[in-house]
Each structure stands twice: as structure tokens, then as C-alpha cells.
Amino acid sequence: MREGRILLARRVNRQEIVRKFPRREDQLLPLLHALQRANPQNYLTPDDLRAAAEHLRLPLAAVYDAVTFYSMFSLFPRGRHIIRVCRSPTCHLLGAIPLIEALERELGIRIGETTPDGFFTLEAVSCLGLCDRAPALMIDGESFGPLAPKDVRELLTQYREVKR
């Protein structure tokens, strides 16, 4: 019964979100971001993709293409906050690997996993455009760097306190 109520609430909420967007193709990415943000598990469901396609009058395949092209979208459940740590050449040379190891140790998870409390997902990505601050990472849209392994505990603790 409770599960049914949650599903109904998600459907109603989805339609409310979709209706806020003009029916134009250039609204696809903002709409997908809004739908993903509204999901407590931070991902897009098949129903989200269908709702976006119907509302914007786009083929479902075009919506699927966008979702699978951009790494900020996910088709699988994730944590509420996404840590994207860069491992491209500049960050790699300046310490991305020890930084990633410190993140994995502190979070108790590996790259691609979510903490048991669902708070953080850890992802390794290509250049974040923060090469002058390497090694760098982003949590949601916020950038941090240069970071050393010793900075990780304080960064995560502060982030948890602020975003709780």
C-alpha cells in the first residue's frame, strides 16, 4: 500500500514538473535535470524518459540518446550527492590516484558505488575543466581543488553537515 502511494506521488510530481517546461526541443536537458533532481535516488526512470518524450514531442530514442550521452544523467539509482573525481592526465600527474584512494577509504566504497546511507555516489570522470586546480573533483555542481588525500575527511564531513 505504501509503495503504491509513493508511486502515485512520483507520477503526480512528474506531471507537475513536466508541465512547467515549454514544449520545445531545447527544453530537453533542463527537463531531464529537473526530473532527475526530483527523484530521491537521483536517476531517471523509463517513465521519466517517456514523459519527457511525450511532452516535448520527441522520439523516445532521442531522449534516450541524450540521457546516455551526458554523464550527469543516470538510468540507475545513485546517492543524493554525486562526487565526480577527475582522472584525466593533469589530475593524474598531480595526484588523482591517491585522492581517489583516500575517497574510497573515507567513504567505504569503490568508484561507481553508493554509500550505504545513500548520501554519496563516487564516480571517476574525464576532465572537469578544472585543470588549473588539479587534482580536482566536483560534488554535484560545486568544484573543489587542488586537493590532497589529507583534505578528504574534512571536505566530506563539511559537505555532509551543510547538505544534511
Ligand code: FES
Ligand atoms: S585534467 Fe582534471 S580537471 Fe582537467
